Structures are given as C-alpha cells and as structure tokens.
Amino acid sequence: MFDVNVLLSTLPYMAKGMVGIFVVTGIIVLSVVILNKVTSLGGSDNEQNGNN
Amino acid sequence: MNFINEMIGLFSNVINITWQQVIMWVIGGVLIYLAIKKDMEPTLLLPMGFGAILVNLPISGAVDRYYQDGVWIKNLAEGKALFEAGTAGVTYEPGVIDELFNMGIANELFPLILFIGIGAMIDFGPLLSNPKLMIFGAAAQFGIFFTLSLASFLGFDLKDAASIAIIGAADGPTSIFVANYFGSNYMGAIMVAAYSYMALVPVVQPPVIKLLTTKNERMIRMPYKPATVTKMTRILFPIVITAITGIFSPKSVALIGFLMFGNLIRECGVLDSLSETAQKVLANLITIFLGITIATKMQAELFLTWQTLMIIGLGLVAFIFDTAGGVMVAKVINIFLPKDKKLNPMIGAAGISAFPMSARVVHKMGLKEDNQNFLLMHSIGVNVSGQIASVIAGGLILTMIGG
Numbered sequence: 314m315f316d317v318n319v320l321l322s323t324l325p326y327m328a329k330g331m332v333g334i335f336v337v338t339g340i341i342v343l344s345v346v347i348l349n350k351v352t353s354l355g356g357s358d359n360e361q362n363g364n365n
Numbered sequence: 366m367n368f369i370n371e372m373i374g375l376f377s378n379v380i381n382i383t384w385q386q387v388i389m390w391v392i393g394g395v396l397i398y399l400a401i402k403k404d405m406e407p408t409l410l411l412p413m414g415f416g417a418i419l420v421n422l423p424i425s426g427a428v429d430r431y432y433q434d435g436v437w438i439k440n441l442a443e444g445k446a447l448f449e450a451g452t453a454g455v456t457y458e459p460g461v462i463d464e465l466f467n468m469g470i471a472n473e474l475f476p477l478i479l480f481i482g483i484g485a486m487i488d489f490g491p492l493l494s495n496p497k498l499m500i501f502g503a504a505a506q507f508g509i510f511f512t513l514s515l516a517s518f519l520g521f522d523l524k525d526a527a528s529i530a531i532i533g534a535a536d537g538p539t540s541i542f543v544a545n546y547f548g549s550n551y552m553g554a555i556m557v558a559a560y561s562y563m564a565l566v567p568v569v570q571p572p573v574i575k576l577l578t579t580k581n582e583r584m585i586r587m588p589y590k591p592a593t594v595t596k597m598t599r600i601l602f603p604i605v606i607t608a609i610t611g612i613f614s615p616k617s618v619a620l621i622g623f624l625m626f627g628n629l630i631r632e633c634g635v636l637d638s639l640s641e642t643a644q645k646v647l648a649n650l651i652t653i654f655l656g657i658t659i660a661t662k663m664q665a666e667l668f669l670t671w672q673t674l675m676i677i678g679l680g681l682v683a684f685i686f687d688t689a690g691g692v693m694v695a696k697v698i699n700i701f702l703p704k705d706k707k708l709n710p711m712i713g714a715a716g717i718s719a720f721p722m723s724a725r726v727v728h729k730m731g732l733k734e735d736n737q738n739f740l741l742m743h744s745i746g747v748n749v750s751g752q753i754a755s756v757i758a759g760g761l762i763l764t765m766i767g768g
Contacts, residue, residue, distance in 0.1 A: 320518035323526070326765055327510040331503075333761045334754060337613045338503040341753070344605050345496035345598075352597040 381423030381437065385665035392668075393417030396557070405564035408649075409537065409656045413557065416660020417668075420462055428460035428661055441666050465658040470545055475655050476538035477623045482648025483538070483752075484627025485640045487720070489602060491746035493594045498712075498743065500694065502750025505716025506758040507690025508533035508683040513762070516679050521672070525549050527766045529676050532559045533683030534755035535566075535719040541659070542620055543759050546767060553662030554673040558680030566722040569681065571730060573688040574714050582696070583734045585709040589742045599632040610757055616767060617760020624756060684717065691716035691747070715744040718751035 396414030400407035420428045424437050431437075431444025434454045438444035447455045469475040492498060509530045516526035528549035531540050540559045544552045562569060574583075603625035611618035631640045662668070691713030699707050711730055715723045724744035731740040 315518060315520070317518070320514055323514040323517045323523070327514055329765060330510040330513075330758065330761050331507060333614075334503045334506055334758055335500075337610065337757050337761075338499050338750075338754060340609055340613070341606060342496045342499050344609060345493060345499075345602065348598050348601055348605060349493065349496075349592070349594070352595040352601070353593065 378423050381439075383423070383439075383665065385669050386421040386423065388669060389421035389663065389665045390418050392663075393421070399561075399564075403564075406560045408652045409556075409560045410564070412653060412656025413560070413660055413663070416462065416657040417663040419657070420460075420660050420664050426458075426460060427462045428664065429463040430458045430460065432456045432458070441664060460661075462658060462661045465654060466661045469654060470541060470658055473542055473545060473619070475651050475658065476541045476545075477619055479538050479648060479651045479655065480620060480623040481627035481630075482643045482645075482651065484603070484624040484629075485631045485643035486648070487624075487628060487631075487749055487752060489599070489628065489749055490594055491591070491742050492749050493598055493602060494591045495743075495746055498746040499750040499754070500698075501691045501713045501716035501747045502718075502752075502754035503716070503757075504694035504713060505687045505691035505718075505747075505751055506533065506754050508685065508687030508717075509755075509758050509762070511686040512679050512683040515682060516675075519675060519679070521675075523766055525551060527762050528552075528555055529679050530683060531555075531759055531762060532562065532676075532680040533687050533717075534759055535559070535563055535684065535687065535717045535723075536752065536755045536759075537563070537655075539620060539755055539759040541655075543762060546616075546763055550662075550667060551672060551676055553659065553664075553668050554676040555680075556659045556662070558677050561677075562680050562684045563719045563722070566684070566717070566719045567726050569684050570688050570714055570717070570723065570726050573685050574692055574711050574727075574730060577689060577692045577696070578710050580734060582699075582710050583730065584738065585707050586735070586738050587709050587712070587740060587743050589739065591742070596632075596634065600629065603629040603632070606753065610753075610760065614757050614760035614764060616763035617756050620756045620759060621753070624752070687717040688714045709738070709740055709743075712740060712743045712747050715747040716751040716754065718748070718755040720748050720752055721745065723751070724748035 393414045396410045396417065399405040400411035400414060424430060431448050448457050512533055513526050513530035516529045517523060521529060524547040528544035528547045531543040532555055534540055537559055540555055544555050607622050607625045610621040627643050630636045630643055692710050695708050695710035695713035709731060711727045715727045717723050727744040728741040731738040
C-alpha cells in the first residue's frame with residue numbers, strides 16, 4: 314500500500330492515455346471537418362442547423 | 366412436539382441472518398430512497414437497491430449457493446472454491462441473478478445493447494456543427510487516467526485500478542464493460558459509485574468549476590451560430606467514427622460500434638420505428654435487468670470491504686479531475702485566442718460524459734453569472750463529445766492494460 318514506485322510506474326499510462334485520446338479526437342475532428350466540407354458541396358438537400 | 370420442531374425447522378433460516386446482510390439491506394434501502402425521493406438515477410439505483418436486498422437474504426435463492434453435505438456454506442468464495450475443486454459432498458444451486466449476470470454482463474451483452482438505445486437518443490448536431498468542441502470531451506477524461514495512478518498507489522492491482530478509474534468515464538455501460546473485461550471483484554462498488562456520481566454531477570461539478578475559474582471567465586458570452594449540417598453528414602458520421610475508433614482503439618469498437626449503430630438508426634430517416642423502439646422499449650428493458658443483475662456483486666461478502674469505501678472516494682476524485690481537465694484545457698486555449706473569441710472555460714467541464722446533466726449544470730452556472738449568457742448548445746456539443754471520448758478512453762485503457 315502507498316507504494317510510490319507503483320505510482321511512478323503508472324504515470325506512462327496516464328501520459329500515453331491522454332496523448333492517445335487527443336490524437337484519436339484530433340483525427341475525428343479532422344474527419345468531421347472534411348465530412349462537412351464534402352457533403353456541403355453536394356447541394357443543400359435536407360440541410361439542417363446543428364440542433365434539430 | 367414433533368409439530369413444534371417442524372415449525373422451528375421451517376423458520377430456521379432466521380438464524381442465518383448476518384449483521385453484514387442487515388447492513389446491505391440498509392444500503393439497498395438508501396439506494397431506493399435516493400432513487401425515489403431524490404430522483405437520483407432512479408432507473409439504475411432503484412433496481413440496484415432492491416437487488417441489494419434480494420441477494421443479501423440468507424441462503425438467497427436469487428444467487429448461486431453452495432452446500433456441503435446439505436449445509437449451506439456461508440462463505441461464497443470458499444463454497445465456490447470447494448465446488449470447483451470437486452470436493453466430495455459439495456453441491457451447487459444456481460441463482461437467477463447470477464444466471465442473468467452470466468448471460469447478460471459476463472459476456473458484455475447488456476451494456477452493448479443499452480448503447481444502441483443511447484446512440485439512438487443522442488443528437489450529435491451541436492457537435493457536428495462545431496467539431497472543435499470535441500477537444501474538451503478528450504480533456505475531460507483526465508480524471509480516468511489520474512485515478513488509475515492514484516488507485517494503483519493506494520494498493521489496487523493494475524486491472525482493478527483500471528476498472529475503478531473508468532468510473533471517471535461517467536458512463537455506466539462503459540464502466541460495466543471495462544470492469545467486466547478485467548474481471549474485477551469490485552463491480553458492485555464501481556457501479557454504485559459510477560451511477561451515484563452521475564446523479565450527483567450538479568453537486569460535484571459547480572464547486573470545482575468555481576474554484577478553477579474567475580467570475581469574469583464565467584461571464585464570457587459565446588454567441589451560438591450553428592453551421593449547417595447536411596443529412597448526409599449525419600448519416601456518415603456514425604460510420605466514420607466507428608471506422609476511426611475501430612482502427613485506433615480496436616478494443617472499444619464494440620462499444621462505439623453499438624453506440625453509433627443506434628445513432629445511424631436515428632439519423633438514417635427510414636427506421637423511425639426502430640429508432641423509437643431502441644430509445645424507449647429496448648433501453649428500458651435492458652435497464653430493468655442491468656440494475657438488478659449488477660446487484661449480484663453487492664453480496665455483503667463482496668461489498669462490505671474497506672476497498673468499497675476507497676472506490677467511492679476514488680470515484681469522486683475521478684469526477685473532480687475530469688471536470689478540472691476540461692476547464693483547464695479551455696483556459697489554456699483561451700491564452701491563444703483573441704479577446705472577442707474567448708471561450709467560456711466552464712463549457713470544458715461538460716466534457717464529462719454524464720449526459721445531459723453536465724451540460725445543464727454549465728448552462729445554469731452561466732445564467733447565474735449573467736442572465737443573458739446562454740451556453741446550453743455549446744455545452745451540449747461538448748457533452749456529446751464526452752460520450753464518444755469516454756468510450757475511446759475505455760478502449761485505450763483496455764488496449765494498454767488488457768494486453
């Protein structure tokens with residue numbers, strides 16, 4: 314119990330986890346931006362505001 | 366005399382009642398009280414509360430029981446070990462709650478099916494309109510990873526620490542999925558903590574937000590100018606998200622896939638009847654069984670431990686640091702934004718995935734500081750991002766620690 318070495322050994326998980334989640338999120342954001350651009354080129358059929 | 370002895374035998378189970386079981390009845394009663402009187406996540410806390418009483422009756426026929434030469438073995442773990450070792454004279458009677466657990470949770474079926482319903486309920490429009498908001502959904506998962514380290518420091522082994530940390534996902538099905546994947550014995554405590562804190566978001570988040578923001582920051586106005594979102598985008602979004610998450614976080618693909626399948630049913634426009642069924646009947650049906658099934662992990666022997674108290678405390682830590690993560694990232698981004706484009710850092714707190722309570726909390730806090738400051742649509746956008754991000758975080762934990 315209260316083992317500082319264990320705490321230190323888990324810090325890489327924290328770093329990898331946070332970097333991982335920001336990277337995946339970044340890719341999703343980029344994909345949505347591209348998706349919005351591409352689909353808006355196709356005309357205004359069935360367009361809606363952000364909220365419905 | 367024979368008649369009296371038979372009558373005594375008939376009621377002999379009374380002597381099997383233990384003080385630990387009585388405590389669990391009280392805990393079950395408290396959960397039922399909170400569900401009914403305080404409206405705290407009643408759909409889950411009420412079945413769990415009732416289930417806690419049901420499984421803690423002496424020789425409860427609702428859960429698995431082990432006998433040695435016809436005598437009930439009080440210690441569940443001991444009985445199971447003796448039975449599995451093939452000890453002579455040890456017999457086993459299955460209980461319906463444990464059967465439900467094996468059929469619906471041990472194989473991760475219930476949380477996944479529930480995700481179809483949740484996906485069908487969520488409108489990702491505010492997020493699609495302003496996808497940058499997703500960054501806060503990611504930031505507000507910090508509590509998960511912080512709690513993972515803290516739980517390990519407090520003596521939990523890595524897999525249990527990961528199961529506890531996922532309370533910070535503020536998302537019941539994800540918590541069940543991850544805790545079950547790691548075979549955590551603390552599932553009962555984890556579920557009670559996860560659903561209790563989700564219900565307590567309006568109590569937990571405001572002090573943390575206030576502590577980390579100034580009044581001027583809380584008064585920052587953010588005009589809502591929704592961009593146009595085409596129907597094609599809405600339809601392609603769940604497919605694209607499933608593919609991306611599946612590639613980068615393969616162990617979360619079942620969770621995100623079922624969530625997005627539900628959303629596709631909602632957005633495709635040709636399955637309104639299925640969408641309605643998923644949102645209401647399907648989600649309700651699974652919810653009924655989910656709460657009462659989890660209760661099998663609330664048997665006194667498994668639940669009344671110091672670790673349960675620690676898990677309740679760690680769950681609070683996870684929610685606090687989730688909130689702090691979202692707010693602090695918004696503050697950091699503000700450093701680089703021009704004065705007229707500043708973000709209200711409170712919206713970062715909505716990245717915790719407790720939907721829609723967290724968004725409402727932020728909106729109400731904004732109105733409290735300035736009655737013309739309407740943050741709801743921004744905070745809803747961040748909140749639904751948190752739903753996706755929490756699943757991704759769960760998948761990353763599974764990938765990193767599940768091996």
